[in-house]
Amino acid sequence: MSQLPRACGVDFGTSNSTVGWLRPGVPALILLEDGRQTLPSAVFFNADENSVSFGRAAMAEYLEGYEGRLMRALKSLLGTSLIDGHTEVLGRPLGFRELLANFIAELKRRAEREAGRGFEMAVFGRPVHFIDDDPVADRRAQDTLEAIARQVGFREVSFQFEPIGAALHYESSLSREELVLIADIGGGTADFSIVRLSPERMRHDDRRADVLGNAGIHIGGTDFDRMLSLECVMPLFGYRTRMRNGAEVPSSIYFQLAAWHTINFAYTRQVWADLQHLYRDATAREALDRLCHLVSQREGHWLALQVEQAKVELSAERATRMTLDRIADGLVLDVTREAFAAATQGLVERVGACVAGLLQDVDVARARIDTIYFTGGASGVPQLRDRIAAELPDTRVVEGDLYGSIGTGLAVEAARRYG
Template sequence: MTQKFASACGIDFGTSNSTAGIVAASGAHLLALEEGKLTLPSAVFFNVEEDTMAFGRAALAEYLEGYEGRLMRSMKSLLGSSLMDAGTEIGGRHLSFKNLIGQLIGEVKRRAEQSASQQFDAVVLGRPVHFVDDDQAADDQAQATLEEIARGLGFKEVSFQFEPIAAAHDYEQRIEKEELVLIVDIGGGTSDFSLVRLSPERRGMADRSSDLLASGGVHIGGTDFDKRLSLSGVMPELGMGSLLSNNAEFPNSVFFQLATWHTINFAYTRKMWRTFQDISPEVVDKIRFERLLNVVRHQAGHHLAMRVEAAKIALSDQLMTELDLAEAEKGLVAQISRGTFENAIAQETRRVCNAALATLSQAGVAPEAVNTLFFTGGSSAVPALRHTLAAAFPSARTVEGDHFGSVGCGLAVVAQQRYG
């Protein structure tokens, strides 16, 4: 007998990974989006050789196999920014970032419908508390862009929920008594917080406005940690910080582009190559300059970025890891310590903790009053962040959510409440 699913779903379009969830008889759960896996990496690869487009793990695989083309990741970070209108050139064609985001979310919708064996005509989309810090007009534009994209994909009903509130709905499904909870959702692009009062008696109520005491956030996430680790541990090996023969510093723009997921492709432009040609006679450190040229020449920036991301993840469990820089120079390896990483992200760590404390200040609640810190989001495992937040909320116990699934399941719960 075929199981009947609701016509509404929740979609968590993430900076690094995306999910789709529904509520069935057994409760809220995620739908398989790629070869039985519940997450779809938010990646698109345009294979110029075969004139095809791949998504998720398949996109990353084609890129790593060496096909000529263009890999796009972390496109969510472009929402609300001036880069949304810029687009990119792929195989001689101009494609807008809005169109690219639409194709990725459309693929999530198509795969979710295939997994559920039915179409969805209503959706609750997750959104960070702030797409853009301190710019309400840009924030509103980011949400409006997402809504326009969703409606263009065939959703007749489109609404939004803050991602940490969605995670709160997921957590509430399994608590046994009332708790004052700070939801800590540290994803690929943002760190978001919601202070909520949860209880078994409240979980079925549609109007929970009185239980949401405050929400806050800051535009810092896992991709920012990747960037800082890359600038600290990798880019100096490619010449960042070196001097030219006239005592001027080597231009930094290319290093920041290569260290930032959604700008890596900007390092491959003709303009950048002209810059290299112009400064080549002035370069003193020829070895590191050649490493940089190798990375740009072979468009290997995403290879390095993936290795940096893997090193970041490894340093959650290890005190030291090796980072292979073969794309820059065969046999080159960087030794990266957890201390190096923590020093690199110290400023971001403080800003995230300050944003959490500011969320409580909105509600006039003391940190000691919080019963539970509920962690979700793929970047919430960074030890420095955990230690800093634990110290700021000394009375709170720590609860682990599904780092990649809590928001998607919570959005499914909200979708059922809103659309039935």
């Protein structure tokens, strides 16, 4: 054991997280929950049991009906003004920095327990841009994550771009040199790198010359959830309906309910008072009845899970049926892939423009790029994958381990940097 690498790679993701540790002849990713390599980035504060749970267990407890607070998409807080705020949990204020520290400390504990040793050094993955077009906020996001990592016990912390981590994983499978567009689309960001890879280059410690360019945009799977929710689901709850005076029903509560990290904001007394005022002057009373039930019973996270599942199903099938009987008896919603594509067209085009800009900026002919390597859970969304591939229509497409490529590559990087 003493001869094995002393450092780990940590992929703290918006939706799922992994920890990698390089060992010969053994998969790099450490088992974190119920024999699985991923730990969903979720925390549930159980008021009935006065306890805290993480990952799948957190979501299971919430769905079983325990009273408490479910928090997901924690990474989305980095670089925003929310990170210095707090929320009320189990009757006391909990800072969002403390919330992130709780989750990352649990990630570290589980990895160390499974590995049978402590990890004091880590390479964390980071998106190309935590925050788009704001270098100060972007740097602040990385500094915040580093401070939290040190707070929970990592003595040495460094970072690598997440698509580079995925590239290092893909490189281990190659028998010849390739020029590769790494497309890493996770829960919160879409990141792209053009990298020269080969079995020979894999032995080099300094790979900076092999990275020909990178770009990223703050769009990921949770944004696709949000737009699917707003355009296809929230009309059932009165979104874009009218008041008696002809004005549109205010949209703020629908936007809160459509994003994981803002759902709890819809449960304040002020929002409930505003909702009662709106109800009196609304024309779509049945839809507003559903909204009132959703808010009063705090079913926002449950609905968000149904939307997320619908996204996954629409990535594989042409249509899906959402059963929403927790909102109203017999309530169902049929959603087609065409509707999903229409709802997310703006997101898809922005990601496509990001890829086009990267290909224009690098000094490489498009015909020379051998492979597009897709990783990250949201890279399975068909309309998004098709839009990216359209920029390189003659290029081979390879699908990596959608949830494990980055963590595995970061484990390789951790072994190189720290031994």
